[in-house]
Structure formats: C-alpha cells, structure tokens
Amino acid sequence: MAKTTGSDLLIRALRAEGVDTVFGIAGDHILHMLDTMFDTPLRMIDFRHESGAVHAADSYSRILKKGAVMLSTTPGHANALPALANAIHSEAPVINIAGSAESPNLGRGAMQEFDQINAAKPITKGAWEVPSPSRIPEYVALAFRTALSGRQGPVHLTIPHDFQMAEVDDAEVARYTPSEYGISTLVLGDPDQVEKAIDLLSTAQRPMIFAGSSAGATAVPSEVKRLVETMRIPFFSEDSARALIPDSHEYSMGLGYQPLNVTVRNVGDADVVVMLGKKLDYTNGFGGNPPFADDVKFIVVDPSPAQVARARTAAIGIVGDLGPVITQLADAAAKRKWTERTDWVERLRSAFNEWHEDLTRLGKVESPMHPMHVSNTLKKFIDDDTHVTFDGGDYCHFLRASIKRDKPYRFHNVSSFGMIGVGLPYALGAQVALPGKKVVLANGDGSLGFNGMEIDTMVRHDLPVKMMVGNNSIWGIDWQIQKGLYGRPVWTDLLPTRYDVVAQGLGAYGEQVKKPEDLENAMKRAFDHHGPALLNIDIEQVISPVAEAAISRKIGSHG
Missing domain, CATH: 3.40.50.970 (Thiamin diphosphate (ThDP)-binding fold, Pyr/PP domains)
Incomplete structure (x- = not known):
C-alpha cells in the first residue's frame, strides 16, 4: 500500500x-x-x-x-x-x-x-x-x-x-x-420573520440600517445595494461591512460610529433600526437611551441566536447568515410599494456632507501639523481600490472619520476588542491578499511599537505597504483622557523616536516630515518607492472626537 x-x-x-x-x-x-x-x-x-x-x-x-x-x-x-x-x-x-x-x-x-x-x-x-x-x-x-x-x-x-x-x-x-x-454553511432566515420585518419597515417613517462584520463576511454588495435602494433606507457600515454600498451612494451615510460621524446622532429620532450583523454593544450604548429612543423598534439579523436581543429586546429577530437573509429581505421588499422618505434622507445626507466639510477645514497648512492635513494630503494618493488600515488613537481617528470608502473589503480598523498594534500586520496581510493594489497604513507612533519589526517581513517578502506614522510622542487618546479627567498624564508620554530611521535599518524607505508644506512631496516619494515605505510625520497633540466623548461621559475609557 x-x-x-x-x-x-x-x-x-x-x-x-x-x-x-x-x-x-x-x-x-x-x-x-x-x-x-x-x-x-x-x-x-x-x-x-x-x-x-x-x-x-x-x-x-x-x-x-x-x-x-x-x-x-x-x-x-x-x-x-x-x-x-x-x-x-x-x-x-x-x-x-x-x-x-x-x-x-x-x-x-x-x-x-x-x-x-x-x-x-x-x-x-x-x-x-x-x-x-x-x-x-x-x-x-x-x-x-x-x-x-x-x-x-x-x-x-x-x-x-x-x-x-x-x-x-x-x-x-x-x-x-x-x-x-457537501455541507452548506450558509443558513436562510425564517420566511415568516422576514415578512414581519418587511411589514414593520414598510410603515417606518425614519428607519436606519447598520451593517457590521457578520454582514461583511457573507453579504453580496449588489444585494445590499438592491435592498437599500428598494426600501430607500439610510445605510451605515462598520468594520468588515464598511462600504458594502459606496459612501458616495445617496443612501449611504458612511461610518456607523457616532463619535466619528455626527450623522449617527440622528439615531435618536429613528423609529425602526435594522442591525445587519452588527452587535448591540458598548459602541452603540447597548441599544439604550442614549443614543436610541426608548420606543425604537429593532430588527436584528444575525448568524448567532445569542446576539438577537442580547442587550435589548428586538421587535423582530432573524437568525441566519447575512448573505442569504439580505437576499430574502430584498426579494420580499421588491413585492411592495415604497414611498420616498425625502426629508429624512436629505437631513442625514446633509449632516454627512457638512461633517466631512468641517473635518476637511481642520487640515490647514500650518505648524504644528494637524492630523487632518495628513488626511487631506493622503487622499491625493489613494483611490477606491486602495486598501487603508487605521491603527492607534487620536491621530488615526481623524483619518478614519474623514477618508471615505467606495469599495468593500478595502478598510481595516482596530476591532471592538480595542487591541492596538494590529495595523502593521493587518496592512501586510492586505498586501498579500491584494497583490498589485495600493495598501496604506495610518499608524500612531505608540501602536507602531507592538509589531513594528514586521517591517522586516514586508521587506523580505516584497510587500510595498505605505506607512503614514503620526508621531506626537504620546499615547494619544489615553494622554488626552488623562489630561481631561485627572489633569496630568501617567505612563502616556513617549520619546520623539525616529521611526523612519528604524524603517531604514530594516531595509525599507524611511523619511521624516516636520513641515506641513513638505508632506505632499514626501508622500510622492514614498508612493513612488517600489517597496515598503514609512513616513515619520510630526503631528500636533490634538484631541479627537472619541477622546472628547470619553471625557464628556467622565469615564476613563473610550468606545
């Protein structure tokens, strides 16, 4: 044998x-x-x-x-x-x-x-x-x-x-x-529950949809778009579901995280909220008031029965994989007549556009350099097909809030676990998955320290990730929260380390950028370099909306 x-x-x-x-x-x-x-x-x-x-x-x-x-x-x-x-x-x-x-x-x-x-x-x-x-x-x-x-x-x-x-x-x-x-791992939802969900949505005046990671795992973007366009409901996306329909779409309202998108504040006026693979957890107040109204009705679609009504009772729960359930919902919705919710949609879209205009204005060409100047400049070098990863605190929150996404599976961020340091290997994995595509990492100087030696891996395997390190010599978000709540930082000051020199020592391109007027040309050199490149960008110690929200809640944590 x-x-x-x-x-x-x-x-x-x-x-x-x-x-x-x-x-x-x-x-x-x-x-x-x-x-x-x-x-x-x-x-x-x-x-x-x-x-x-x-x-x-x-x-x-x-x-x-x-x-x-x-x-x-x-x-x-x-x-x-x-x-x-x-x-x-x-x-x-x-x-x-x-x-x-x-x-x-x-x-x-x-x-x-x-x-x-x-x-x-x-x-x-x-x-x-x-x-x-x-x-x-x-x-x-x-x-x-x-x-x-x-x-x-x-x-x-x-x-x-x-x-x-x-x-x-x-x-x-x-x-x-x-x-x-021969076992299919995709599970359909209960048809009766699907019809009940469509019944409720057909009478809603101010509905919203939030899509989370489980939607990103199995959903077909064209089916998500069909569902949203049929029912004409504002759509927010996060994590692996980011940009399942483009941010440029009339019903897309961008990132579904309130501190980084003021549009989400309107959720307090929503009468029906659909959670497509998005947990009711600390990032959204566990479904409570605030941010939601006391009488809001939740439709929760999730692969896990444990997540349906975990934090708050759902009016309708559908257990199943998001891909097939979204198709079921879209098919059922297509059999109904839907009225325009013009005032509601325009109110949210106006808030979304104004928020991005306000963010853009923060990026003035002045010293010390605001993180939004990095964001405004970076947008000149990326396109819809560029994969962007955000890792760290205050610096990255500005970029995550302001960089729109029009293509799915081109976005990574720190998970709900809050483990920083993931960004460099996330970007590395993205480059392996997307050969020939641009991959960009926006990384704080603190979080870079966890897995910075993987620059060596990028060099050895010829993975040309472009790293935009915002260096303000602090653990940004915790430093800001400590200052706001306790008046002094503890364990949150760092050295003004030359991470560009570290990158050079590992075989990558590295350059320090001190002046805002020098940033665009430095980015051009980084993107023109055939291998991995790191810009060590001196930035202002400016507080992000996430840190401001934590301080306003008078708690020493952020979500």
Missing part, C-alpha cells in the same frame, strides 16, 4: 480547502511540516512574532472571505493567543495550527509543554488536539467548517510532532474535502 505522512495529509487537506498561502514562524515542533510544505505550491510568509502572523491571517481572511492558516510551534502558540482573542472580535476565520511535543510524552513534562487546547478554547470557536495521524484531514475539515459558519471566528488545532512525521496507509485515510462532505 502507498504510504503518506501526517504532514502530507495536512497539506493535502489545506489545499482541498482552497488554501494557497500560510502565515507563521518556524519552531521545533513544526519543522517536519514546514520542510514538507516547502516543496508544494503553497506560499509561505514567515514573520517576526506569532501575533503579527495571526493578525495578518485575520486581515487576509476577511478581505478574501476565506479561511486563512497560521502555523506555529508550542511557545509560539502562547505568543499567538492575544491575536486570537482579537480575531474572535474581528470575526476572522483564522485556522491556527500548532505543533507540540511527541504524543507519548505529553502530560509528563514534555519539551515546551502547556495546555494548548484549554488556553485557546475561551478565545476561539473551537480548539482540538488531533487524536491520530490518519484523522488529520477530518480535523482540518472540522476546523474550516467551524471557522466559516455562523458568526465567523478563529479556531485552533494542535498536531503533535510525531503525528506529522508518522507514515500511514493512504488507502486507510478517510477523505474529508468540501466537495465530499
């Missing part, structure tokens, strides 16, 4: 799931796996830290709407855990695979041993140790099905090192491939 190894089985199973790229770091307990993988067509992107590899896989998976694989050894799995906690918030289907010591030695002080499964369980959708070499394909299939179904998220597999090297009879290995197990 033909023999095969556990590593061969793993690679075969990954390729059957459509995997063509893997992220990770080498280590003792995956060396056989890596050596076997090196002779296959799989693209292998190696990193400087396991968290960076998970964040990059997170970004890659959400842009391409597919599972992404991250590989590490045992201590590397410990390093990856914080990024997995972030991925459960960003709803990224990351397949985290770690090796371990040989199975006969587990439980008696094996090399680098710790409880990998129970460490991962609270921050993933599932964590398993493969019980035998021949069952590797079965567990890979389980991992992908779990990660990509319902509210998407990361999963973990541990494969002991001896299982990777073990030889098994190929004929005895059960086949677990998507075409063979």
Whole structure:
C-alpha cells in the first residue's frame, strides 16, 4: 500500500480547502511540516512574532472571505493567543495550527509543554488536539467548517510532532474535502420573520440600517445595494461591512460610529433600526437611551441566536447568515410599494456632507501639523481600490472619520476588542491578499511599537505597504483622557523616536516630515518607492472626537 505522512495529509487537506498561502514562524515542533510544505505550491510568509502572523491571517481572511492558516510551534502558540482573542472580535476565520511535543510524552513534562487546547478554547470557536495521524484531514475539515459558519471566528488545532512525521496507509485515510462532505454553511432566515420585518419597515417613517462584520463576511454588495435602494433606507457600515454600498451612494451615510460621524446622532429620532450583523454593544450604548429612543423598534439579523436581543429586546429577530437573509429581505421588499422618505434622507445626507466639510477645514497648512492635513494630503494618493488600515488613537481617528470608502473589503480598523498594534500586520496581510493594489497604513507612533519589526517581513517578502506614522510622542487618546479627567498624564508620554530611521535599518524607505508644506512631496516619494515605505510625520497633540466623548461621559475609557 502507498504510504503518506501526517504532514502530507495536512497539506493535502489545506489545499482541498482552497488554501494557497500560510502565515507563521518556524519552531521545533513544526519543522517536519514546514520542510514538507516547502516543496508544494503553497506560499509561505514567515514573520517576526506569532501575533503579527495571526493578525495578518485575520486581515487576509476577511478581505478574501476565506479561511486563512497560521502555523506555529508550542511557545509560539502562547505568543499567538492575544491575536486570537482579537480575531474572535474581528470575526476572522483564522485556522491556527500548532505543533507540540511527541504524543507519548505529553502530560509528563514534555519539551515546551502547556495546555494548548484549554488556553485557546475561551478565545476561539473551537480548539482540538488531533487524536491520530490518519484523522488529520477530518480535523482540518472540522476546523474550516467551524471557522466559516455562523458568526465567523478563529479556531485552533494542535498536531503533535510525531503525528506529522508518522507514515500511514493512504488507502486507510478517510477523505474529508468540501466537495465530499457537501455541507452548506450558509443558513436562510425564517420566511415568516422576514415578512414581519418587511411589514414593520414598510410603515417606518425614519428607519436606519447598520451593517457590521457578520454582514461583511457573507453579504453580496449588489444585494445590499438592491435592498437599500428598494426600501430607500439610510445605510451605515462598520468594520468588515464598511462600504458594502459606496459612501458616495445617496443612501449611504458612511461610518456607523457616532463619535466619528455626527450623522449617527440622528439615531435618536429613528423609529425602526435594522442591525445587519452588527452587535448591540458598548459602541452603540447597548441599544439604550442614549443614543436610541426608548420606543425604537429593532430588527436584528444575525448568524448567532445569542446576539438577537442580547442587550435589548428586538421587535423582530432573524437568525441566519447575512448573505442569504439580505437576499430574502430584498426579494420580499421588491413585492411592495415604497414611498420616498425625502426629508429624512436629505437631513442625514446633509449632516454627512457638512461633517466631512468641517473635518476637511481642520487640515490647514500650518505648524504644528494637524492630523487632518495628513488626511487631506493622503487622499491625493489613494483611490477606491486602495486598501487603508487605521491603527492607534487620536491621530488615526481623524483619518478614519474623514477618508471615505467606495469599495468593500478595502478598510481595516482596530476591532471592538480595542487591541492596538494590529495595523502593521493587518496592512501586510492586505498586501498579500491584494497583490498589485495600493495598501496604506495610518499608524500612531505608540501602536507602531507592538509589531513594528514586521517591517522586516514586508521587506523580505516584497510587500510595498505605505506607512503614514503620526508621531506626537504620546499615547494619544489615553494622554488626552488623562489630561481631561485627572489633569496630568501617567505612563502616556513617549520619546520623539525616529521611526523612519528604524524603517531604514530594516531595509525599507524611511523619511521624516516636520513641515506641513513638505508632506505632499514626501508622500510622492514614498508612493513612488517600489517597496515598503514609512513616513515619520510630526503631528500636533490634538484631541479627537472619541477622546472628547470619553471625557464628556467622565469615564476613563473610550468606545
């Protein structure tokens, strides 16, 4: 009988799931796996830290709407855990695979041993140790099905090192491939609930729609547009759902986050609010008053039953994947007659336009440089197809608020977990997913410190990300909140570090920009450079709307 190894089985199973790229770091307990993988067509992107590899896989998976694989050894799995906690918030289907010591030695002080499964369980959708070499394909299939179904998220597999090297009879290995197990992971909503939702929306005077990450995971942009245009309802988008319909569309009101879009303040007058894969959580007052009215009616569409009426009772709950449910809603809506809500739509669109005009005016060409001058200048170099990632506090909030998006899957931001430092590996993963496209990172100087060494990874793998680092030598948003609430900063001052010189030392293009009048030419040089480039931009210590909102609520946190 033909023999095969556990590593061969793993690679075969990954390729059957459509995997063509893997992220990770080498280590003792995956060396056989890596050596076997090196002779296959799989693209292998190696990193400087396991968290960076998970964040990059997170970004890659959400842009391409597919599972992404991250590989590490045992201590590397410990390093990856914080990024997995972030991925459960960003709803990224990351397949985290770690090796371990040989199975006969587990439980008696094996090399680098710790409880990998129970460490991962609270921050993933599932964590398993493969019980035998021949069952590797079965567990890979389980991992992908779990990660990509319902509210998407990361999963973990541990494969002991001896299982990777073990030889098994190929004929005895059960086949677990998507075409063979034939299970659709997309779930329709209850047709009766869909009709009830359309009934309620047909009588609404001031409705709104908010789309969140679960909508971005499975929705078809053209179907979202059909739904919104049919019902003529104002639409806001966040996270992976950002720009499912373009910001330039008459019914699109941009970012669905009140501190960074004053248009959202009108939600207090909304009579019906549709949450398409968007949680009622701290970012929207848990559905309470404020910002919503006491008598507002919620229609909640979500893949997870736990999210329907989690924070506030929903008038109508629909459990199902957003892609098919949106089509169900659009089909049902198409059978009705809908009146124009001209006054409501014009009121919101006017607020949206005025907000962006107000932001633009902040970007005067004067020193010290306002973050909005960076935003205004950057807009000259990006287009609808450019992927933009925002990471950090006050500096990035201005750019995130002001840079409109007209194409989906071209936007990343810090997740609801609030873990900063994700931006550089997010941008790296975006560049891997989008070869030949512009990828831009707007990064604060504080958050750059977490994963800044991944510039080395960009250089080694020829990933030409353009990094616009706003350097004000503080942990911006916390510094501002401390000053506003307590009158002094504590642990929030930083050095005026030359991150451009750090970038140069790692092989990237780096340039410092001190004067606002020099910024445009510096950006031109960065974008003309064929590889990764970093501008270290001296900016004003200016407070953002997010920090102002936190201070006004008299709480030492922001959301």
